[in-house]
Amino acid sequence: MREPEITGEGANKWRDKYLDVLEAQEQQEKAYQGDLQLLAKALARVSLAAEGQHPELDAALERLRQSLRGDDKHSIGQHLQRLEQALLEFERFRDKSAAEQSAALQGMAAQLLSLAPERALKKQLRTLTQDATRQRDRLDIYPGLLRQLEQLQGQVLAEKPPQAAKNNGLMARLLGSGNASSPQDSAPEDDLATPSAPATGAAAGKADRALFELNPNATLRDSETVSENLRGIINELLLSVEAQAIAPERVSALQKRLRLGLSNADLLPALGEVRDLVLAAYMAATRAFAGYLTEVNQQLADIYQVIEGAAHQSSDLQQASEQMQQQMLSEFAELENRSLRAENLDELKHQVQSRLGNIRAALHDYQNSGARDHPVTEQLSQLAERIRDMEQEASRSREVLEEQRTKALTDPLTGMPNREAYIERMALEQQRFQRYGHPLTLAVCDLDYFKKINDTLGHQAGDRVLKVLSGAMAKRLREVDFFGRYGGEEFVIVMPETSAQQAFVVLDRIRAAIAKTAFNYKETPVDLTVSIGIAAFSAGESAESVFERADKALYDAKAAGRNRCMVANGEE
Ligand SMILES: Nc1nc2c(ncn2[C@@H]2O[C@H](COP(=O)(O)OP(=O)(O)OP(=O)(O)O)[C@@H](O)[C@H]2O)c(=O)[nH]1
Incomplete structure (x- = not known):
C-alpha cells in the first residue's frame, strides 16, 4: 500500500514544528x-x-x-x-x-x-x-x-x-593546708560586730569554700587534713544510706578516721571505702528483695500445684477448684504485668502484697465452698498460713521503705525537709493552685553574712547556726506551710492560701524575731539576721519562674542592706 503523500505546505509545517522543539x-x-x-x-x-x-x-x-x-x-x-x-x-x-x-x-x-x-x-x-x-x-x-x-x-x-x-589553691582549701588565714580572709566584710572568739584554726576558716578539684599537678603534703566540708558531706552520705545497718564496724571506723582528720595519702582510699559502703548497702537491699521475690514465686508455684491436684476431685469441688484456678491464673498474670511496670521498690512490693491478698481470698472462698473435708484443704490452709506470714513481712518491708523515703527527703544536718521534698511538695501545691486558683506564695530565705560566721567561729558553729535557725523559723510557721533547706544557707517556705502581702506580714515578723533573738555559740554571741524574697504564683506560672522571682527579690533585699523582706516587683 502506498504512503499518503505529504504536500509541500504540510511538509513545511512539520519541519517548523521539529525545528521549534529542537x-x-x-x-x-x-x-x-x-x-x-x-x-x-x-x-x-x-x-x-x-x-x-x-x-x-x-x-x-x-x-x-x-x-x-x-x-x-x-x-x-x-x-x-x-x-x-x-x-x-x-x-x-x-x-x-x-x-x-x-x-x-x-x-x-x-x-x-x-x-x-x-x-x-x-x-x-x-x-x-x-x-x-x-x-x-x-x-x-x-x-x-x-x-x-x-x-x-x-x-x-x-x-x-x-x-x-x-x-589558697583549691586543693589546699579542700585539704585545709594548715596555712594561717590571710588577713583578707579574716577581715570583717561589713559593719556587723565581729564576734570576739578567736578563729578555730585555718582548716575551719577556709573549709567553707571547699570544693573538690582534680588537679594532677597539685602537690600534697601528708600533714594536710581533709576540710570540714568534705567530712560533713561524707558523713551525710553514710547517714543517708543503710550502710550502718550492714557494716557498722566499717562505718564507725571510717567516721573515726574522718574525725581524727585524713592525711592526703588517706583521702583516696577513704573515698573508695565510702563508695564500697554505699554500693554494699545498695546491693544488700537488692539482694534482700530478690530473695523475697524468689520466695513469693516458690509459694505461688506450690499453691498452683496443690490446686492442680485438686482439679481431679468430685465435680462440685472441681467447679470450685476451676474457678479458683482461673482467678489465680489471672492474679499471676496481673502480678507479672504490674511487676514489670512498677517504677520503684515500694510500688513493686505493694503490688506483690495486694496480689497475694487476692490469692489468699480466693483460697478462702475455695475452702468455704465444700472443700473443707477434702484432704487437700489441709495443705491449702498451711499454704494460706505461709502466705499470711509473707504478707506481714511485706508490710514490714513497706515500713522500712517508708523510713528510707523519709530519710531521702530529709536534710541530715537540720532535720528539715530537703530540696527533693521541696520539689515534691511544690508540684502538689502547684497542681492545687491550678485547680482551685487559691493564692500560693513562695519565699526564699538566706542567712546574712553566713560566711563570716564560718570564717570566725568555724564550720561546726556554722552548722549549729543552720540547725538552730531553721528550727526557730519552722516553729513560727503554720502547720500547712512548708519549710525546707534548699541548699547551703538558703531555705524555702511554701505558703498555701496566702497572698504575697499576707506572707510579707508573717515573714517580716519572723525576720524581726530572729534579729532580736540572742544566739550564742559556746558562750560567744552570734548576730543572726536573714533576708527574705517573696513571690506569689500568678496564673499559669511555673514553679521555676516563681522561684526565680522570689530569688531576685531576695537579691534586692540583700542589696538594700540585708535583714529585710522584699516582695517581688509588681506584687506590692
Ligand atoms: N557551716 C556550713 N556552712 C555552709 C554550709 N553550706 C554552705 N555553707 C557556707 O555558707 C557560706 C555562704 O556564703 P555566701 O554565699 O558568700 O553568703 P553570705 O556570707 O551569707 O553573704 P550574703 O548571703 O551575701 O549575706 C559559704 O561560706 C558556704 O561555704 C553548711 O552546710 N554548713
Whole structure:
C-alpha cells in the first residue's frame, strides 16, 4: 500500500514544528548545563567552608572538589559515598568534642565558683554551667559561653585578690593546708560586730569554700587534713544510706578516721571505702528483695500445684477448684504485668502484697465452698498460713521503705525537709493552685553574712547556726506551710492560701524575731539576721519562674542592706 503523500505546505509545517522543539530542547540543555555549573561551584564553595573540622572530612572534600574540576577519574557518586562515611565519622567526633568542651567549661566555672564569688556572679556561673550541660551538642554556643566565662572570670578575679587565690589553691582549701588565714580572709566584710572568739584554726576558716578539684599537678603534703566540708558531706552520705545497718564496724571506723582528720595519702582510699559502703548497702537491699521475690514465686508455684491436684476431685469441688484456678491464673498474670511496670521498690512490693491478698481470698472462698473435708484443704490452709506470714513481712518491708523515703527527703544536718521534698511538695501545691486558683506564695530565705560566721567561729558553729535557725523559723510557721533547706544557707517556705502581702506580714515578723533573738555559740554571741524574697504564683506560672522571682527579690533585699523582706516587683 502506498504512503499518503505529504504536500509541500504540510511538509513545511512539520519541519517548523521539529525545528521549534529542537531549539527549545537546546535552550533547556544550556540552562541545565548552567545550573549544573552553578551547583558544582556552590558545592566546591560549601566544601571549602566546611574544611578544617576533621582531617578525614577534609580529605574527602578535597577529592570531591577534584572530581568537580574534572581532575579525577572517579565519579562524583563514588566521592559522595566516601564523603558520607567521613561525615558520619565527623559527627561522632563532633559529639565527643562537644562533650569535652562542655566538661572543660563546667570545670572552669566550678573553679571560679570555688572562689566563693558574690551571689550575683555565683548565680551567673551556675546558669552558664547549666547552659553548657543542657545544650552541649550545640557547638555554635561555645564561643558565646566562652566570652561570658571570660567576663565572669574577670569579675570574680577582680573581686578576689590574685594573691589570695594563689595561696589558697583549691586543693589546699579542700585539704585545709594548715596555712594561717590571710588577713583578707579574716577581715570583717561589713559593719556587723565581729564576734570576739578567736578563729578555730585555718582548716575551719577556709573549709567553707571547699570544693573538690582534680588537679594532677597539685602537690600534697601528708600533714594536710581533709576540710570540714568534705567530712560533713561524707558523713551525710553514710547517714543517708543503710550502710550502718550492714557494716557498722566499717562505718564507725571510717567516721573515726574522718574525725581524727585524713592525711592526703588517706583521702583516696577513704573515698573508695565510702563508695564500697554505699554500693554494699545498695546491693544488700537488692539482694534482700530478690530473695523475697524468689520466695513469693516458690509459694505461688506450690499453691498452683496443690490446686492442680485438686482439679481431679468430685465435680462440685472441681467447679470450685476451676474457678479458683482461673482467678489465680489471672492474679499471676496481673502480678507479672504490674511487676514489670512498677517504677520503684515500694510500688513493686505493694503490688506483690495486694496480689497475694487476692490469692489468699480466693483460697478462702475455695475452702468455704465444700472443700473443707477434702484432704487437700489441709495443705491449702498451711499454704494460706505461709502466705499470711509473707504478707506481714511485706508490710514490714513497706515500713522500712517508708523510713528510707523519709530519710531521702530529709536534710541530715537540720532535720528539715530537703530540696527533693521541696520539689515534691511544690508540684502538689502547684497542681492545687491550678485547680482551685487559691493564692500560693513562695519565699526564699538566706542567712546574712553566713560566711563570716564560718570564717570566725568555724564550720561546726556554722552548722549549729543552720540547725538552730531553721528550727526557730519552722516553729513560727503554720502547720500547712512548708519549710525546707534548699541548699547551703538558703531555705524555702511554701505558703498555701496566702497572698504575697499576707506572707510579707508573717515573714517580716519572723525576720524581726530572729534579729532580736540572742544566739550564742559556746558562750560567744552570734548576730543572726536573714533576708527574705517573696513571690506569689500568678496564673499559669511555673514553679521555676516563681522561684526565680522570689530569688531576685531576695537579691534586692540583700542589696538594700540585708535583714529585710522584699516582695517581688509588681506584687506590692
Ligand atoms: N557551716 C556550713 N556552712 C555552709 C554550709 N553550706 C554552705 N555553707 C557556707 O555558707 C557560706 C555562704 O556564703 P555566701 O554565699 O558568700 O553568703 P553570705 O556570707 O551569707 O553573704 P550574703 O548571703 O551575701 O549575706 C559559704 O561560706 C558556704 O561555704 C553548711 O552546710 N554548713
